[in-house]
Amino acid sequence: MSFATFKTIxxxxxxxxxxxxxxxxxxxxxxxxxxxxxxxTSTKNALLPNVLGRGTKSYPTTVALRQKLNELYGAGSFxxxxxxxxxxxxxxxxxxxxxxxxxxxxxxxxxxxxxFCEMILDPFAENNQFSPSFVEAEKKNLKQRxxxxxxxxxxxxxxxxxxxxxxxxxxxxxxxxNAEDIGAIDAKSLFDYYQQVLExxxxxxxxxxxxxxxxxxxxxxxxxxxxxxxxxxxxxPFATVAHHVDKVKMAVDRLDVNQGKLNMGCRTQISIRDxxxxxxxxxxxxxxxxxxxxxxxxxxxxxxxxYYCSSAVESHKGLLFIQSGIEEQNLExxxxxxxxxxxxxxxxxxxxxxxxxxxxTLSNQFREGQDRAFELIGFHFQSVLSGKARTLEDxxxxxxxxxxxxxxxxxxxxxxxxxxCLRGQEGEK
Amino acid sequence: MEKLDxxxxxxxxxxxxxxNGLQVYLLPKPGFQKTYATxxxxxGSIDNTFQRxxxxxxxxxxxxxxxLEHKMFEQESGEDxxxxxxxxxxAANAFTSFTRTAxxxxxxxxxxxxxxxxxxxxxxxxxxxxxxEKEKGIIGQEIKMYDDNPDWRSYxxxxxxxxxxxPVKIDIAGTxxxxxxxxxxxxxxxxxxxxxxxxxxxxxxxxxxxxxIMTLIRDNQAGKKFEPPAKIDRFYPEESNAVSExxxxxxxxxxxxxxxxxxxxxxxxxxxTGTDRLKQELATQICLDVMFSPSSDFYQSLYDDGxxxxxxxxxxxxxxxxxxTLFGGDTHHPEExxxxxxxxxxRRLSTGVTQAEFDRIQKKxxxxxxxxxxxxxxxxxxxxxxxxxxADLFDIIPTLEKLTLEDVNQRLKTHFQPEQFAVSLxxxx
Numbered sequence: 001m002s003f004a005t006f007k008t009i010x011x012x013x014x015x016x017x018x019x020x021x022x023x024x025x026x027x028x029x030x031x032x033x034x035x036x037x038x039x040x041t042s043t044k045n046a047l048l049p050n051v052l053g054r055g056t057k058s059y060p061t062t063v064a065l066r067q068k069l070n071e072l073y074g075a076g077s078f079x080x081x082x083x084x085x086x087x088x089x090x091x092x093x094x095x096x097x098x099x100x101x102x103x104x105x106x107x108x109x110x111x112x113x114x115x116f117c118e119m120i121l122d123p124f125a126e127n128n129q130f131s132p133s134f135v136e137a138e139k140k141n142l143k144q145r146x147x148x149x150x151x152x153x154x155x156x157x158x159x160x161x162x163x164x165x166x167x168x169x170x171x172x173x174x175x176x177x178n179a180e181d182i183g184a185i186d187a188k189s190l191f192d193y194y195q196q197v198l199e200x201x202x203x204x205x206x207x208x209x210x211x212x213x214x215x216x217x218x219x220x221x222x223x224x225x226x227x228x229x230x231x232x233x234x235x236x237p238f239a240t241v242a243h244h245v246d247k248v249k250m251a252v253d254r255l256d257v258n259q260g261k262l263n264m265g266c267r268t269q270i271s272i273r274d275x276x277x278x279x280x281x282x283x284x285x286x287x288x289x290x291x292x293x294x295x296x297x298x299x300x301x302x303x304x305x306x307y308y309c310s311s312a313v314e315s316h317k318g319l320l321f322i323q324s325g326i327e328e329q330n331l332e333x334x335x336x337x338x339x340x341x342x343x344x345x346x347x348x349x350x351x352x353x354x355x356x357x358x359x360x361t362l363s364n365q366f367r368e369g370q371d372r373a374f375e376l377i378g379f380h381f382q383s384v385l386s387g388k389a390r391t392l393e394d395x396x397x398x399x400x401x402x403x404x405x406x407x408x409x410x411x412x413x414x415x416x417x418x419x420x421c422l423r424g425q426e427g428e429k
Numbered sequence: 430m431e432k433l434d435x436x437x438x439x440x441x442x443x444x445x446x447x448x449n450g451l452q453v454y455l456l457p458k459p460g461f462q463k464t465y466a467t468x469x470x471x472x473g474s475i476d477n478t479f480q481r482x483x484x485x486x487x488x489x490x491x492x493x494x495x496x497l498e499h500k501m502f503e504q505e506s507g508e509d510x511x512x513x514x515x516x517x518x519x520a521a522n523a524f525t526s527f528t529r530t531a532x533x534x535x536x537x538x539x540x541x542x543x544x545x546x547x548x549x550x551x552x553x554x555x556x557x558x559x560x561x562e563k564e565k566g567i568i569g570q571e572i573k574m575y576d577d578n579p580d581w582r583s584y585x586x587x588x589x590x591x592x593x594x595x596p597v598k599i600d601i602a603g604t605x606x607x608x609x610x611x612x613x614x615x616x617x618x619x620x621x622x623x624x625x626x627x628x629x630x631x632x633x634x635x636x637x638x639x640x641x642i643m644t645l646i647r648d649n650q651a652g653k654k655f656e657p658p659a660k661i662d663r664f665y666p667e668e669s670n671a672v673s674e675x676x677x678x679x680x681x682x683x684x685x686x687x688x689x690x691x692x693x694x695x696x697x698x699x700x701x702t703g704t705d706r707l708k709q710e711l712a713t714q715i716c717l718d719v720m721f722s723p724s725s726d727f728y729q730s731l732y733d734d735g736x737x738x739x740x741x742x743x744x745x746x747x748x749x750x751x752x753x754t755l756f757g758g759d760t761h762h763p764e765e766x767x768x769x770x771x772x773x774x775x776r777r778l779s780t781g782v783t784q785a786e787f788d789r790i791q792k793k794x795x796x797x798x799x800x801x802x803x804x805x806x807x808x809x810x811x812x813x814x815x816x817x818x819x820a821d822l823f824d825i826i827p828t829l830e831k832l833t834l835e836d837v838n839q840r841l842k843t844h845f846q847p848e849q850f851a852v853s854l855x856x857x858x
Contacts, residue, residue: 003462023460025438025799050739066724070789074796097796101438103830137733144685144738148759151683153577256682256858259573292515301509304566307574325574353516360518360538367537368520370462371805 003370003392004208006380009217011205011225013233017380018216019208021373026095027109027209028373029116032381033090034202036236037083037170043177044185044193045088047135047142049079051190052092054134055124056115062134068115072108073097077119084385085239085271085316086170090197092120093374098210109211110219117223121198129188139182146179153257153422158323161263161420164251171239171317202233204384208373238387241271241318245415252421260331261422264322264338269413272315272386278398279406283414284313285358286350286407287341288322292357294341295322303337305330316385320414328423335419342416348408355404363396430643435823438802442823443639447650450627450658452816455642456634456808464635465535465805466544468551469813471630472623473528474601475750478664481622486664489619490610491596492603495525496568497616501532501551503560510550519543527597528748529814530623535805540637541645548631548649554620556613569605579855582679583687586853587755590677591693594666597751598673626650627658630816632809665750670695672851680858687855688763690770692845694752702749702819707828710747711794712840713754715832717743718790719782720773721756727773736762736769749818754844763854774845781838791829798825 006017035045059065069075076095081088096112099105124131150156159174166172205224207216245267270280288295288311299309309324326334369375370392383390433442443455474494480486501523502510514521519536532551536543575581585600592598602608633642672693701709721728721743731737740758760766801807812822 021460023458024803026796026803062729063724063726066722067789070724070793072792072796073799074793076797076800095800097799101799102795103437133733137735140735141732141738144759144761147684148740151579151685151759154574258576259570290515291509291511291521300567304563305570307567307571325570325577327570327573353512357512357515361515361520364518364520364535364537367462368535373803 004376007213009213011217011221012228012230014203014205014225014228015384016205016207016217016220018206018211018213019376020211020213021208022210023371024209024373025098025101026373027098027112027207027211028377029094029096029113030206030374030377031092031116031120032204033197034204034236034385035088035090035197037086037088037173039170039173039178041193042088042173043142043181044190045090046081046175046177047138047182047185047190048194049081049090049092050138050141051130051134052119052123053077053079054138055131056118057122057124058118060124072112072115073102073105075108075112075115077116081175083175084382085314087236087239087316087385088175092116095373100210109215113216113219114223117220117227121224121227125191129191132187135185135187135190139185142176143179143182146174146176149174150255153255153261154323154325157261157263157420157422158321160251160253160422161265161321161418164249164420165265165319165418169240199229199231200234202235204381206377206381208376238271238273239317242269243267243318245417248416249418251418252423254423254425257422257424259325260328260424262324262326262331262334263420264335264416265418265420266320266322266342267415267417268313268318268320268410270410271318272382273388276406276410277315278395279402279410280313281362281399282355282358282402283345283407283410284311284320285362286354287311287345290358290361292354292361294344294354295324295338298337298341299324299334303333305334305337309334309338315382331421331423339416342411342414345411345414346408348404348411350404350407359400359402362399366392366396430639438823438826440802440823443643445643445647447626447647449650449653449655450625451650452630453643453646454630454632454812454816455637455639456632457637457639458635458805461636461805462537463535463805464537464540464543464633464637465533465809466547466631466633467531467533467809467813468547468631469529469531469629470623471528471628471817472530472619473526474599475527475596475665476623476663477596477599479622480662480664482660482662487618489615490603491599491607492568492601493611493615493619494530495602496564496608496611497619498523498525498530498532499564499568500556500561500616501554503555504550504553505555510546513546514543517542517546521547525601527601529817531810531813533809540642544633544642544645545649548646551624552653554617554624556616558613561611561613561616565608568602568608572600572602572605575600575602579681579683579687582681583689583853583855584755586677586679586855587689587691587851588753590674590851590853591672591691591753592668592751593673595668595751596665622661625658626655628661630813632813634805634809668696668751670849672849674851676852676854678854678856681855683855683857685759685761686763686857687758688760688766689755689757689853690767691753691755691851692849693851694747694844695849698843699747699750699752704820704824704828706747706818707815707820707824708832708836709840710745711825711829711832712837713745713747713844715787715790715794715837716782716841716844717745717754717756718793719786720777724789731766731769736760736766767852771847771850775847778842778845782834782841784834787834787837791832795826795829798829
């Protein structure tokens with residue numbers, strides 16, 4: 001079966017990517033605005049999606065805006081911010097019912113695109129500033145979001161591992177900014193900042209659904225591009241990936257936990273732009289990406305030390321993270337077993353079965369993404385962000401061609417950087 | 430094989446009940462890469478006291494349904510069945526809820542092999558004293574992981590506040606103490622009671638050919654021997670209408686308090702089946718949406734006053750024998766939140782839902798249901814859950830379309846009665 005393809009169209013200095021497909025019952029819209037990840041702006045970027053979701057020029061109150069979305073057959077609408085390498089990306093999404101499946105409904109596509117564009121380009125503002133009451137409410141909400149990270153011990157431990165490992169690098173900044181920087185932001189400064197973003201930041205628009213390319217192009221030209229300044233957009237640089245480790249960092253935090261959390265961070269020296277990226281994906285899959293992987297088999301199945309123990313790759317900064325939840329008295333034992341697995345990878349101790357299973361499950365993971373509109377968009381946008389166009393066919397072919405030797409070469413590049421443990425308070429005396 | 434057409438949704442479902450009692454449903458989805466299959470038994474954590482006709486009555490340790498789910502992956506060959514799924518490129522998993530245990534996989538290749546693997550491993554238990562002991566360490570860590578999750582704790586806190594006796598108040602995984610009592614004999618007893626094909630449902634959805642897949646399943650099942658189906662009696666203790674505790678407070682290691690509230694269904698409201706059950710669920714969800722979604726003035730006033738944040742949400746659970754609404758989230762002002770809710774709900778009971786509110790939320794719900802039909806996972810899991818309550822997933826949209834304002838206002842009056850209200854509060858230590 002062939003894979004979905006996007007047609008990319010330049011609208012002024014914006015890119016519009018369209019994927020016509022009749023397998024979904026909705027039409028999915030998405031917009032990505034790419035910013036550098038910087039301490040000066042990370043908190044503002046984190047605040048923006050929620051402020052923009054509060055009201056627009058035509059629907060100046062949140063209740064009016066939300067009611068309009070409901071009238072569009074519950075158009076799902078969201079705004080968020082995420083981190084890829086040292087970039088912080090604003091994402092907006094909308095999902096519109098396809099009227100073919102409704103008993104009685106007018107076409108929702110034009111109304112939907114108009115509202116989607118208005119939420120991004122014409123948020124509610126007066127006297128060149130956002131509504132101060134929206135901004136103040138969203139500041140409180142953001143503060144609570146940042147504070148509550150500590151209440152989710154698994155996420156908290158993962159974040160503390162990143163902070164320890166990447167201290168001094170932009171990547172250490174939290175996706176949702178810094179609580180201390182919230183106070184200084186006001187309705188005017190945030191509005192001014194957003195205007196700069198709209199003028200300078202690269203923008204990618206997406207549409208997936210049972211649509212005609214020409215129609216979507218015309219609608220986005222009318223409701224988005226015609227309202228934009230035609231300034232040059234500045235490319236945001238890719239993160240520095242190469243990083244050699246002199247000494248493994250160890251960090252321990254103590255909080256009131258029932259179970260210790262163990263996070264280990266590695267530098268892979270490889271990013272999504274590199275030729276050996278498919279081999280890195282295979283490395284991660286054999287090490288800890290699946291239920292047949294070394295970490296799961298050794299830490300959980302052989303030793304019964306954990307319920308979860310897995311690894312994941314950050315492909316735009318070249319990092320690999322291992323995470324597990326471990327009874328405190330077993331933390332050292334678990335660290336030893338995990339280190340043994342890293343060494344086994346370096347020695348090329350990979351069975352034919354592990355190679356075959358990981359190729360099969362990794363390829364499956366990528367192919368499954370084809371059946372979800374937001375994943376289709378996400379995969380395509382990854383390649384836009386990396387500056388290296390890569391189709392799914394191409395990636396699958398390369399994954400399939402990876403050899404044990406290729407994986408061993410990756411293993412030789414991977415360096416353990418940081419071991420982070422979140423422990424309970426009892427042992428602290 | 431029966432063919433069930435749903436022309437408005439452009440879906441065709443195929444159904445057959447096999448001679449051994451197994452219900453099989455197939456939903457081909459042209460254009461999808463993926464096939465997703467669930468093999469589900471009507472057996473969950475609440476089924477802890479039971480009797481097969483002609484045998485003695487058993488009361489089994491808390492958490493055994495979930496424990497059994499873990500142990501099904503063990504095979505006589507000594508190989509974990511995850512290994513086989515991985516070779517065949519599938520992602521396999523399982524879950525246990527209050528009322529169901531489901532085994533599942535998704536794949537984009539080798540559908541036939543994966544389906545046979547699923548059917549065979551679930552129908553070939555292999556428990557030994559040793560593999561049962563091994564699992565106690567792993568599940569012990571799973572329990573501790575949930576102990577560190579304050580959202581999970583506050584969710585169970587609310588159920589405990591509602592229920593005096595019903596086993597829905599017992600954690601699905603049990604406790605370290607209760608699982609220590611599990612033996613291979615008790616596991617086999619539960620297995621033979623609840624895993625008979627006549628108590629199970631197989632759902633396959635995705636890029637499949639219905640005739641070919643049905644033949645495969647039919648042949649596989651015809652080749653196996655089962656005892657004749659035996660009626661299972663399940664015993665649940667008497668539960669009064671009244672809540673167990675109006676307010677349950679827990680102190681945990683959190684920065685932000687968590688406040689969940691809701692209304693417990695009276696005994697007269699938890700035994701409907703078929704379309705009546707569906708109608709009850711949809712009408713209750715509309716009530717919740719009208720009062721508590723971001724398109725309501727009430728939500729916005731709470732948000733702008735800093736009483737709630739974006740974590741505020743709501744849901745409705747309805748199963749044979751129990752049911753409740755639930756709403757809430759993180760808040761620094763739990764007492765104020767409870768007070769405002771206790772003012773708003775009675776106000777609503779006197780004014781009712783208006784026609785305009787109903788029309789908007791009805792549209793929103795229709796659109797949201799359509800969006801859910803993009804997800805193969807949602808279709809398979811929800812279909813099964815509804816089927817076990819003699820209701821039909823594909824009736825959701827037609828039932829929503831037929832629902833009236835009067836239905837919703839009637840439900841509002843029946844469900845949101847002050848004496849059925851309870852609160853679960855998680856406070857910082």
